Amino acid sequence: MGGLPLLRSPLSKPSERLGETVEGVADVTTQDETLFENPQFEHYEATSNIQLFFDLFFVANLTSFTNVHEINSSEKLASYVGFFCILWFTWAQVTLYDVRFATDSVLERVAHACHFGVMVGLAIIGPEFLTEPDGWGPLQQLSLILMGNRVVLFCQYGSTLFFTWRYRATRVPLIAVMVSLFIAAIVYLGVSFAFYQRTAYNAYIAWYVVAVIEVGVNLALAANWKAMSFERTHLVERLTCLTLIILGEGIIGLTKTILKIETFDLKFTSADIGCIISAVLVIYIMYQLYFDNVRMEPFGSVRQQLWSILHFPFHLALALMMEGTNQILLCTHVVKDLYKLVPLITASQGGLTPEFLTALSGTVHTVYERFPSTQDVVDKVEESLHTLSNGDASAEETTTEVHLVFQEIIKTMISGFGWEPPKEGPEEDFNEYIDGIVKIFNLTFGISFIRSSVLYQSRQY
Structure with missing residues (x-):
């Protein structure tokens, strides 16, 4: 340790340990209360x-x-x-x-x-x-x-x-x-x-x-x-x-x-x-x-x-x-990318037309080329696209598969930018999932407004 002591006193020089009220070095036997x-x-x-x-x-x-x-x-x-x-x-x-x-x-x-x-x-x-x-x-x-x-x-x-x-x-x-x-x-x-x-x-x-x-x-x-x-x-x-x-x-x-x-x-x-x-x-x-x-x-x-x-x-x-x-x-950037999905989501309400399926398939491939994801997610989305392309699913099943594809696309985009998407279950309503995303954005903007209080408080220092 090069002379480093095991334990060192936090006090300053020995001559100052008696305090400011004592002039000089006092005798250890003194009864002075100071x-x-x-x-x-x-x-x-x-x-x-x-x-x-x-x-x-x-x-x-x-x-x-x-x-x-x-x-x-x-x-x-x-x-x-x-x-x-x-x-x-x-x-x-x-x-x-x-x-x-x-x-x-x-x-x-x-x-x-x-x-x-x-x-x-x-x-x-x-x-x-x-x-x-x-x-x-x-x-x-x-x-x-x-x-x-x-x-x-x-x-x-x-x-x-x-x-x-x-x-x-x-x-x-x-x-x-x-x-x-x-x-x-x-x-x-x-x-x-x-x-x-x-x-x-x-x-x-x-x-x-x-x-x-x-x-x-x-x-x-x-x-x-x-x-x-x-x-x-x-x-x-x-x-x-x-x-x-x-x-x-x-x-x-x-x-x-x-x-x-x-x-x-x-x-x-x-x-x-x-x-x-x-x-x-x-x-x-x-x-x-x-x-x-x-x-x-x-x-x-x-x-x-x-x-x-x-x-x-x-x-x-x-x-x-x-x-x-x-x-x-x-x-x-997340909102800008999600906004591009709005016309496609609106078009899904008009039925499974060939144009819609082509646009949906192109969007899926574009998203998964840009953003990282797991093979299981990609396989699940491809399976849903295959089910939609066959055209033999019921109306309820078709709606479920379309929502699943959109849900996975949105989830991949949000996760790609480093956000944790809202938790979803297989039976959850798609609109509720969208509401969960909106709540994330609202919370983000709410946190940002704390900066106004920071600016005010910093001025008080």
């Missing part, structure tokens, strides 16, 4: 590499979760918000410790390795997050992962308490934080048993309640105890770095969307170019609105705590805005 009141911590002026690396784990987690869970229903939106809440408050708990008490030692590096492992665990659980009815196992594992994260933080705060025990001002707040972490770990363990016994699926609500209380307790203690405050720390920089990383993730998503459009449509129209320019301008304006109003210099303690906690709804809205912008860009 002794050991104001510890001086060694604060970093900028985000360290290992802390920035931890921030990247956050965004990588969010990106992988978004790729697996397309926001195409209110349930998926709730799942996205729930996972983001767990991810953000886990990041916040680690960050609140790092900006005040982090040191460079063997045990601290081991602790950060554990936090990286927690983020990897969240990435593994992400695809199975809140997936009924087989989601009991992942929920139990997630509870144990959160418990492990709090146990590591408990040990980190314990090491800080060990080095600062002589300072009376640090005992109560540090012990209070450790108690909150201990209670949180016990709650997470208890919730894991609820999932193990399959007794209460909604027990995951305890995650959010505990996470908010934990961070609230930490910020309240920082506002009332000078030894726990964020003065002269780089908390502002950590939050601005995460904001910048989320904006960068939005740019990555935008470039992926552009590549996807180019792959399937092979060209960009003037409307496409206008939409892309608008998406880039939205991200750039968000960047300007936020960073033009950020104060890097210290400000009031209460305002700092409020400013910090308000970054949770801000970051959530920002992530949703990025996702909504990309989905609207895709939505324009």
Whole structure:
């Protein structure tokens, strides 16, 4: 390790440990009550590499979760918000410790390795997050992962308490934080048993309640105890770095969307170019609105705590805005392709004429040449076309086969652009299936309007 200590004190130089109210070096036998009141911590002026690396784990987690869970229903939106809440408050708990008490030692590096492992665990659980009815196992594992994260933080705060025990001002707040972490770990363990016994699926609500209380307790203690405050720390920089990383993730998503459009449509129209320019301008304006109003210099303690906690709804809205912008860009192309099917769907109501069958067959082959699909789906559509071409099916069977072909075409188009189509059953009405698609589009536009609240909130910073 090249001289790296096993454990290092978070305090600054030994001559400053007696506090600002003591002049010179006081004798250890003194009875002066001002002794050991104001510890001086060694604060970093900028985000360290290992802390920035931890921030990247956050965004990588969010990106992988978004790729697996397309926001195409209110349930998926709730799942996205729930996972983001767990991810953000886990990041916040680690960050609140790092900006005040982090040191460079063997045990601290081991602790950060554990936090990286927690983020990897969240990435593994992400695809199975809140997936009924087989989601009991992942929920139990997630509870144990959160418990492990709090146990590591408990040990980190314990090491800080060990080095600062002589300072009376640090005992109560540090012990209070450790108690909150201990209670949180016990709650997470208890919730894991609820999932193990399959007794209460909604027990995951305890995650959010505990996470908010934990961070609230930490910020309240920082506002009332000078030894726990964020003065002269780089908390502002950590939050601005995460904001910048989320904006960068939005740019990555935008470039992926552009590549996807180019792959399937092979060209960009003037409307496409206008939409892309608008998406880039939205991200750039968000960047300007936020960073033009950020104060890097210290400000009031209460305002700092409020400013910090308000970054949770801000970051959530920002992530949703990025996702909504990309989905609207895709939505324009999906709607354009689906609109081409309207004359064909209208023509199907006039019966199985030779012209209609020829047009339908040509559309099927065009769609499956452009968009990827499985051989089973292609065979099912070809079988339906064969049944329609024979002309020996009843009127009801003919309608069913026509709807099946259209349904599979629409499903293939939507899936090709990266959206998850609505679930359908063999007996479901075709109109209900179309209504399900319209609901996806409506939800997409609804998410995008969150950007207005993001713009307003960012101006308040």
